[in-house]
Amino acid sequence: MTASLQDPVLSVANLRVSIGGRTEAVRGMSLAVARGETHCMVGESGCGKSISALSVMNLLPRGIIRTADHIRFQGQDLLAMSERQMSRLRGDKISMIFQEPMTSLNPAYTIGSQMSEVLERHRRAIRRQAMDRAAELLARVGITAPGMRLGQYPHQLSGGLRQRVMIAMALMCDPELLIADEPTTALDVTVQAQILRLLQKLQQELGLALLLITHDLGVVARMAQRVSVMYAGEVVETGAVGDVFAAPTHPYTRGLLDCIPVPGKTQTGEPLGNIPGMVPRIPPGFAGCGFRDRCMSAAPECAQAVPLRDAGGDHSYLCRLPPDWTRASAA
Amino acid sequence: MTYAIEVRNVHREFKQSGGIVRLRRPVRAVDGVTFSLPAGDVLGVVGESGCGKSTLARLIMGLLPLTSGEILVDGRSLTGMDRRERARLIQPVFQDPFSSLNPRHRIRDIVGLPLASQGDMPKARQVDRVMEMLARVGISSEMAERMPGQLSGGQRQRVAIARALVLHPRIVVCDEPTSALDVSVQAQILNLLTELRRELGLTYLFISHNLAVVEHIATEVAVMYLGRIVEQAPAQELFRTPAHPYTRALLSSVLTPDPALGIPDVGLGDAYPDPTNVPPGCRFHPRCPSAFAECAVTMPDNIRKDGRLVECLLATTS
Ligand SMILES: Nc1ncnc2c1ncn2[C@@H]1O[C@H](COP(=O)(O)OP(=O)(O)OP(=O)(O)O)[C@@H](O)[C@H]1O
Ligand SMILES: Nc1ncnc2c1ncn2[C@@H]1O[C@H](COP(=O)(O)OP(=O)(O)OP(=O)(O)O)[C@@H](O)[C@H]1O
Ligand code: SF4
Ligand SMILES: [Mg+2]
Ligand SMILES: [Mg+2]
Numbered sequence: 001m002t003a004s005l006q007d008p009v010l011s012v013a014n015l016r017v018s019i020g021g022r023t024e025a026v027r028g029m030s031l032a033v034a035r036g037e038t039h040c041m042v043g044e045s046g047c048g049k050s051i052s053a054l055s056v057m058n059l060l061p062r063g064i065i066r067t068a069d070h071i072r073f074q075g076q077d078l079l080a081m082s083e084r085q086m087s088r089l090r091g092d093k094i095s096m097i098f099q100e101p102m103t104s105l106n107p108a109y110t111i112g113s114q115m116s117e118v119l120e121r122h123r124r125a126i127r128r129q130a131m132d133r134a135a136e137l138l139a140r141v142g143i144t145a146p147g148m149r150l151g152q153y154p155h156q157l158s159g160g161l162r163q164r165v166m167i168a169m170a171l172m173c174d175p176e177l178l179i180a181d182e183p184t185t186a187l188d189v190t191v192q193a194q195i196l197r198l199l200q201k202l203q204q205e206l207g208l209a210l211l212l213i214t215h216d217l218g219v220v221a222r223m224a225q226r227v228s229v230m231y232a233g234e235v236v237e238t239g240a241v242g243d244v245f246a247a248p249t250h251p252y253t254r255g256l257l258d259c260i261p262v263p264g265k266t267q268t269g270e271p272l273g274n275i276p277g278m279v280p281r282i283p284p285g286f287a288g289c290g291f292r293d294r295c296m297s298a299a300p301e302c303a304q305a306v307p308l309r310d311a312g313g314d315h316s317y318l319c320r321l322p323p324d325w326t327r328a329s330a331a
Numbered sequence: 332m333t334y335a336i337e338v339r340n341v342h343r344e345f346k347q348s349g350g351i352v353r354l355r356r357p358v359r360a361v362d363g364v365t366f367s368l369p370a371g372d373v374l375g376v377v378g379e380s381g382c383g384k385s386t387l388a389r390l391i392m393g394l395l396p397l398t399s400g401e402i403l404v405d406g407r408s409l410t411g412m413d414r415r416e417r418a419r420l421i422q423p424v425f426q427d428p429f430s431s432l433n434p435r436h437r438i439r440d441i442v443g444l445p446l447a448s449q450g451d452m453p454k455a456r457q458v459d460r461v462m463e464m465l466a467r468v469g470i471s472s473e474m475a476e477r478m479p480g481q482l483s484g485g486q487r488q489r490v491a492i493a494r495a496l497v498l499h500p501r502i503v504v505c506d507e508p509t510s511a512l513d514v515s516v517q518a519q520i521l522n523l524l525t526e527l528r529r530e531l532g533l534t535y536l537f538i539s540h541n542l543a544v545v546e547h548i549a550t551e552v553a554v555m556y557l558g559r560i561v562e563q564a565p566a567q568e569l570f571r572t573p574a575h576p577y578t579r580a581l582l583s584s585v586l587t588p589d590p591a592l593g594i595p596d597v598g599l600g601d602a603y604p605d606p607t608n609v610p611p612g613c614r615f616h617p618r619c620p621s622a623f624a625e626c627a628v629t630m631p632d633n634i635r636k637d638g639r640l641v642e643c644l645l646a647t648t649s
Contacts, residue, residue, distance in 0.1 A: 142601065145608070158381045159507065160540075185510040186380065186510060187540060188377070188379050193586070193595055200594065215512065215513035215514055218586030222593055245588065255515065256515060259515045259518040260514050281473070
């Protein structure tokens with residue numbers, strides 16, 4: 001293991017999240033993000049990615065309970081922190097870009113006052129300095145006429161402008177850890193490329209650690225050093241991105257890679273590969289593989305605890321099958 | 332020939348509120364857009380964030396008045412059309428599933444609302460239609476009883492799609508319908524949209540940033556830049572031989588899932604477009620890698636040739 005991962009910026013061990021005692025939304029999730037590293041999290045809609053991120057931030061809605069062996073940021077245990085200590089970190093050393101820009105931007109305040117407030121609160125900056133910083137960051141995320149944009153309200157911006165405002169706002173205090181939940185979904189590919197390059201630059205300059213939640217496997221392939229694939233609240237496969245893309249091993253990961261339309265490969269109008277069925281709700285006390293209802297290789301033993309297997313290097317997966325299984329041999 | 336949609340030289344401006352009063356110029360969000368779409372076609376609309384795609388969609392749905400121009404749906408002008416009739420013809424799927432679903436209503440009521448407000452279907456059939464539609468987009472009957480806040484992002488977008496299709500409209504305006512979805516659900520939804528188009532003869536206006544998705548679903552593609560369509564062609568042609576320099580930049584920024592490659596340098600510089608200050612000549616010239624002197628003065632013609640439109644001086648001079 002690399003030296004940096006022994007001393008990660010963020011380390012989550014055995015996170016469990018229960019929703020109203022009825023649903024196990026996250027079931028023993030662990031991951032680490034090192035300084036300057038990008039760790040991508042992918043997985044089916046509803047598998048618990050946002051809930052995991054919100055658990056780290058301690059921003060879960062009421063009635064949703066997190067437990068974990070630890071959640072550490074730069075060695076400090078976030079589980080032991082008071083709300084006051086947490087709110088001092090949020091927006092400052094730990095920033096999050098939320099999946100729902102419209103619900104996290106306040107419709108009643110201008111972009112400028114929302115952005116500058118972050119710096120005034122954490123850095124005791126005066127309004128004018130804070131506005132300058134906001135304008136500078138808007139320019140860096142490719143927004144022209146920052147003067148006009150700072151005076152506008154969220155509903156006057158296009159989806160992609162709003163998303164870029166959220167990104168700029170998350171960078172106001174030069175965070176050490178950025179958790180970005182689908183940060184580029186509303187952006188066209190040229191702007192997306194530019195934002196991702198900006199994030200990479202900040203990683204080189206400031207050692208920013210990035211936990212990037214995305215369903216865009218192109219973004220994962222080109223941004224991440226490590227990737228964790230989640231399914232039904234568990235990390236079902238994790239490893240260096242090259243290893244996972246070259247040799248996807250969990251049946252869900254293999255199915256996922258078959259679903260993307262690839263220009264020139266998939267025929268217009270022809271159905272795309274997909275994984276029939278949907279993510280099950282996991283009740284308390286559930287045992288076995290969460291994917292077994294949809295898995296083409298499911299066997300009776302999949303209803304019992306499945307082993308965490310080593311696929312070599314830092315690449316591991318949660319499945320009964322050996323690393324070199326093929327569809328024919330598993331059926 | 333009657334087109335499903337005809338858009339004729341449409342403009343939409345917004346007044347500015349921020350900045351220094353004396354410098355306020357209007358935002359030219361849609362700046363002279365013309366196209367027509369035969370029934371059963373899928374027009375993919377792509378382009379830079381903020382270039383006016385959603386505004387165009389809202390104009391076509393009659394949610395925003397035009398500054399100038401005309402829009403015909405099924406051969407009839409949108410202006411003055413009855414709301415209920417419009418709802419039977421055109422339905423939207425919006426970009427943002429979080430704010431487009433009423434947070435205080437149950438999923439099955441949200442999807443049932445368009446049927447209920449038409450007021451001509453027996454209640455029991457409405458319920459059947461709703462449950463059938465929800466099942467088709469992959470929402471279980473247990474989830475149908477929940478509120479939007481109790482669903483994940485992707486689950487909510489499936490609900491929005493079910494709501495749009497429940498009336499079996501003629502035209503569906505999809506604004507980023509799959510951008511909140513993971514790839515497996517995205518594949519299911521795209522397959523579903525394709526199936527429904529065949530079955531029901533639907534026409535789609537399909538706005539997306541995902542070019543692979545557009546290539547997959549669209550029959551015709553329009554590329555927008557700063558309020559105008561700068562290139563339009565049948566989908567396969569556009570992707571095979573992009574002619575406008577902006578289209579080329581767009582296609583070369585696509586991130587294929589190849590871990591050996593990094594994030595490309597788009598090569599458009601950082602003179603980002605400002606819709607309150609549209610450059611003279613070709614509106615793309617300050618960023619265009621192929622620009623020459625004339626591009627800064629002469630506005631390229633909007634010429635259609637062999638079913639293809641390219642608004643670039645390179646195309647019109649050669
Ligand atoms: N406030 C809530 N109340 C009840 N259930 C919730 C709530 N928020 C999320 N859930 C449920 O928890 C599960 C995990 O949701 P989460 O938002 O983490 O999914 P996700 O992986 O981020 O999906 P997506 O890719 O669609 O954003 C889902 O089944 C969802 O329905
Ligand atoms: N209500 C409004 N008031 C003022 N300006 C507006 C309003 N609605 C849209 N605009 C402006 O019009 C321009 C086009 O916005 P639009 O939402 O159509 O872009 P878009 O192409 O859909 O972008 P995206 O890909 O980011 O969704 C933007 O500059 C936006 O700020
Ligand atoms: S007209 Fe000139 S500036 Fe505009 S796209 Fe063509 S080459 Fe580029
Ligand atoms: Mg999410
Ligand atoms: Mg839009």
